[in-house]
Amino acid sequence: MALSDLAADDLDRLESALASEYETLASRGLSLDLTRGKPAPEQLDLSERLLSLPGEGDHLAGGTDVRNYGGGAGLPELRSIFAELLGVDADRLVAQDNASLSIMYDLLTFAMLFGTPDSGRPWKDEPQLRWLCPVPGYDRHFAVTQAMGIEMVPVPLGEDGPDMDEVERLVAEDPSIRGMWAVPIFSNPTGAVYTDHTVSRLARMATAAPDFRIIWDNAYVVHTLTEDFPKVPDVDSIAEEAGHPNRFLQVCSTSKITFAGAGVSFLSASRENLDWYLGHMSVRSIGPNKVNQLAHARFFGDAAGVRDLMQEHRKVIAPKFEAAAAALSRRLGEYDVATWTRPDGGYFIDLEVPDGTATETVRLAGDVGVALTPAGSAYPYGEDPGDRHIRLAPTLPPLAEIEAAMDVVGLCALLAACRAARR
Amino acid sequence: MALSDLAADDLDRLESALASEYETLASRGLSLDLTRGKPAPEQLDLSERLLSLPGEGDHLAGGTDVRNYGGGAGLPELRSIFAELLGVDADRLVAQDNASLSIMYDLLTFAMLFGTPDSGRPWKDEPQLRWLCPVPGYDRHFAVTQAMGIEMVPVPLGEDGPDMDEVERLVAEDPSIRGMWAVPIFSNPTGAVYTDHTVSRLARMATAAPDFRIIWDNAYVVHTLTEDFPKVPDVDSIAEEAGHPNRFLQVCSTSKITFAGAGVSFLSASRENLDWYLGHMSVRSIGPNKVNQLAHARFFGDAAGVRDLMQEHRKVIAPKFEAAAAALSRRLGEYDVATWTRPDGGYFIDLEVPDGTATETVRLAGDVGVALTPAGSAYPYGEDPGDRHIRLAPTLPPLAEIEAAMDVVGLCALLAACRAARR
DSSP states (O other): OOGGGSOHHHHHHHHHHHHHHHHHHHTTOOOEEOOSOOOOHHHHHTTGGGGGOSOTTOOEETTEETTSSOOTTOOHHHHHHHHHHHTSOGGGEEEESSOHHHHHHHHHHHHHHHOOTTOSSOGGGSSOOEEEEEESOOHHHHHHHHHTTOEEEEEEEETTEEOHHHHHHHHHHOTTEEEEEEOOSSOTTTOOOOOHHHHHHHHHOOOSSTTOEEEEEOTTTTOBSSSSOOOOOOHHHHHHHTTOTTSEEEEEESTTTSOTTSSOEEEEEOHHHHHHHHHHHHHHOSOOOHHHHHHHHHHHOSHHHHHHHHHHHHHHHHHHHHHHHHHHHHHHGGGTOOEEOOOSBSSOEEEEOSTTOHHHHHHHHHHTTEEOOOTTTTSGGGOOTTSOEEEEOOSSSOHHHHHHHHHHHHHHHHHHHHHHHHO | OOGGGSOHHHHHHHHHHHHHHHHHHHTTOOOEEOOSOOOOHHHHHTTGGGGGOSOTTOOEETTEETTSSOOTTOOHHHHHHHHHHHTSOGGGEEEESSOHHHHHHHHHHHHHHHOOTTOSSOGGGSSOOEEEEEESOOHHHHHHHHHTTOEEEEEEEETTEEOHHHHHHHHHHOTTEEEEEEOOSSOTTTOOOOOHHHHHHHHHOOOSSTTOEEEEEOTTTTOBSSSSOOOOOOHHHHHHHTTOTTSEEEEEESTTTSOTTSSOEEEEEOHHHHHHHHHHHHHHOSOOOHHHHHHHHHHHOSHHHHHHHHHHHHHHHHHHHHHHHHHHHHHHGGGTOOEEOOOSBSSOEEEEOSTTOHHHHHHHHHHTTEEOOOTTTTSGGGOOTTSOEEEEOOSSSOHHHHHHHHHHHHHHHHHHHHHHHHO
8 A cells, every 4th residue: 555545543553663673674783885886896807807908918009009108099999899889980989098087077177278169268267157967867977067166957857868848948048058967878877768859859959058068978878787788879970960060078988897997988079079179188198098998909809799798797787676676666665655767777776765755764774784875966966856866876785785785775765754754 | 629610611611511411311211200208119018017917816905906996096005116216105195097297287277277275266267377497398298387378487497406596586576476397307308307405495485376386297206327216305395394385296107117108107295285186086087097006016016126127228228328429429529519418317318509500400300301309399388599409319219220310410410500600
């Protein structure tokens, strides 16, 4: 029976039973962590061979000595593999060091200090800068725009992507809105995949700012939880046809393909955007780590090698997502008090609890040893106006811990919901 | 006999003979390159074993899985090695990715966008920013300050370091001077080593700007051309005693120890400076490439391992410096028209030719197939007011090519000097 249909004394009895169970939990001394989207050791083991690559004697790539300086755009051998995965021309994609977050940070830094190719002046000289943030979204994105002093404007993210009516309205009327964050495939944290129609509207829409940019973070582009891989739209071609060739700045990385923190990252964009980025980067660096890029090229072999590896990842983590959903369902299903996403890919589950109970759920879980990402972290400035969303990251802990931790999360969410309903 | 003592007809005869020899050279179709300070393949071969490190199964460093996210300050195992080489505490040194140039760029970016811990406001909001540039100096340093729109003020670099009377006078009176570039050991390009007295004056001097910073680029700290290693001053301790604890930002890297472009870099500074840097970096990245850091720690073993490796480098490149000096001496010695540095370490020779002939010398050499760094590149904005300095980089080409190329350089310098003397 739905929680909202329970009579007052039934609600009392339920709360009392849950509270008692919760007290028992407190004595168990749990220490479980669902906070960050980190790969599990078994996933990292899949790429263990990389630790010995490229290997002694293997330091040439098409005549380039990867041990020496140069080659700011990255190794063609590696770029061609990811160009195929992203469905773009290899000359429209550059390979960089280990973090796409750093590429995104630098893109905004360059825009702040120097302006984009379409800007009248550096963004730092603008009286006001705003940025659209589909919510719930990725906390590290929001931290970058916040650091830069760019005011963040939330827009709701649905199953098909952001609320496009709202996006179109905002960008058309407000020239201070200079861009937007997007995780178009298996979005962090809901798992939403932007539809073709959404992508088309983003490419076509008129913006008051001439230098409007969408940072298109394809962090989970091959991170499937099924046997299939998502279709990847060629956003630059779509935007070029729509007359906005410089609109998209697409990034991705191998952080959750090979090694988190020791992989390689990529930027795909229009020629003008790439020349702008590489021009500024050439002052910052004499080139990325080509040894690591060659190691990755040797390890993958080709695009099929990447897809095969991602299927091995799936075998490790899909059962964790299933176990998490099952545990939530057992605890919460019959009471109809919460919803949670069942993504086809990516690294997260978005648990949506009754209004005003997310913070309390996270507190309750933390107090019995289950660490969750702070409620609100999926929102700019950490402010979830409904206090409803909790981001759950089930990849890192072992399967048994996932089941135990998710059971606790379900219990805490239900307990918080009961108490809220009684008030 | 010195060129300046030659009678007019002797000068004519000399010029005529040199011109004839130059014409012969033109027909030889040379293609030699002395432009950049890049390691030679034999030097890179010394670290070939790194290409297989850390090796399968070796991914733990003191309990940290180097394959996963985190650890923004870098691996302690590696930091302790370079802390010993720099003579600093390991907790005052952080290890980053492959380019110290990137650390320097980011330091200035953070100062521009956010200000330093001692700044009243972000540097971007200051009406005027100036920066001291000892000359001749490093072109990539100058490119960074130029990109940021910071006005560069040259100060002469002598054998003991920059002209300290001039430095002290400028920083005391002009609050818009926010910092200074320095390559204190085996300076690029002259090979000068700052004396203890210079270091002390830099640490002690009063500056009108409260947030004055010296970017202390110890790029060649162990890059000796002799059996000895230079003494490394602990600048942070000296500055702290002088009441200016945040004055120095010291960087170095293994770009010319292991692999250029695939090494590791370091920042050593006061606790307050490091916290400031790491705080901003934590928004830009979830951490550096710890796999590469572990590989380097395994490869070096300890600080003695680094020193041993540098002696192997010396065996490869010291003969090239000797051959270069000998070739210049043969061509130019008797005429007393030019001077060149004979550094005890580093990567460059600074050739100083008669006033107004550096550009012509570079042009003449280029026209017969010997590429040199453009005259003026060792000066801010590429402007050497005397047109006297030519930076020669003898490490990359094979020994035989160094001899051939330096002979051409000597010939061209002498020919340009003759022609200038006849005018």
